[in-house]
Amino acid sequence: MTTAQTYAEFAAREARGVSPAYERLSLAVSGDDKVLALLDTLPPAKRQPNLLFGVVRFLGGPVEDPAAFHHYTVTNWPRIEAQMRVRATQTNEAGRCAVLLPVLATLPQPLALLEVGASAGLCLYPDRYAYRYGDQTIGAGEPVLDCEATGSVPPATLPDVVWRGGLDLNPLDVTAPADVAWLDALIWPEHAHRRARLRAAAAVAAADPPLLRRGDLVNDLPALVAQAPADATLVVFHTSVLYQVPAPRRATFTELVGRLPGHWVSNEAPGVLPYDDLPEPPDGAHHNVLALDGRPLAWTRGHGQALHWFA
Numbered sequence: 016m017t018t019a020q021t022y023a024e025f026a027a028r029e030a031r032g033v034s035p036a037y038e039r040l041s042l043a044v045s046g047d048d049k050v051l052a053l054l055d056t057l058p059p060a061k062r063q064p065n066l067l068f069g070v071v072r073f074l075g076g077p078v079e080d081p082a083a084f085h086h087y088t089v090t091n092w093p094r095i096e097a098q099m100r101v102r103a104t105q106t107n108e109a110g111r112c113a114v115l116l117p118v119l120a121t122l123p124q125p126l127a128l129l130e131v132g133a134s135a136g137l138c139l140y141p142d143r144y145a146y147r148y149g150d151q152t153i154g155a156g157e158p159v160l161d162c163e164a165t166g167s168v169p170p171a172t173l174p175d176v177v178w179r180g181g182l183d184l185n186p187l188d189v190t191a192p193a194d195v196a197w198l199d200a201l202i203w204p205e206h207a208h209r210r211a212r213l214r215a216a217a218a219v220a221a222a223d224p225p226l227l228r229r230g231d232l233v234n235d236l237p238a239l240v241a242q243a244p245a246d247a248t249l250v251v252f253h254t255s256v257l258y259q260v261p262a263p264r265r266a267t268f269t270e271l272v273g274r275l276p277g278h279w280v281s282n283e284a285p286g287v288l289p290y291d292d293l294p295e296p297p298d299g300a301h302h303n304v305l306a307l308d309g310r311p312l313a314w315t316r317g318h319g320q321a322l323h324w325f326a
Contacts, residue, residue: 036079036204067088069197070102110318112138128180135195254283265287311325
């Protein structure tokens, strides 16, 4: 897929109906030969829309108006390029816990959670957040995570989490203002509710920090697994992470995680972890596939805003 096609697809499948600003911007970039030529000087994994738009926002550039964005990007490309080469999309959306919760609540308790691609670890606290599935609320406090759920009954209780660890190539610290600023820049422009959610989830994590380790998802996973308590059910999980991992390395990881004790919960795009005989997604928007131990269970939206159970 060309860079132009990547941006056009992002506009149609991910931003449409979710972020008008990013839909406009993605469509504009898909037809902007000058910006596309600049992007094509980067490695393929570094050309993605969320990374470009996040870096421009992080540097204080405009993302609402395509013409202003073009001028800023072309004028400031050396600064933008430098940031894009060293940063990654580490969207740490606590709302994703709403689609993980129905699986986590059914596993033998208590749980030892280990997230691959943990960013700042905000998805390691599914037991500390409150949830609203339609008119049913679970838990108390902030943030409250809203999720449209169909095809399944929401869990009645929260999981019992006794250990939480995370692995990331560049773990972020919610007590560091620069790291929180990067997480904020990755949130789409119109999503004020997600910014409020980030602040509330960051406060939860800062009060009881998780064990975060810098490392590779294959080489360093076994050592972190060894630190989990033996008397808890180990759950290795990840969401929208493996698309950044080259296919051969991805295959090595899935082989490794399949041999580990406990359970494996994945929430990735269907092209990243392919499955046989998936039903049609509920609409033309971008969806992930939620799976337990390699068995697909549900379609999910990227920020945890919807869960369509089909298992």
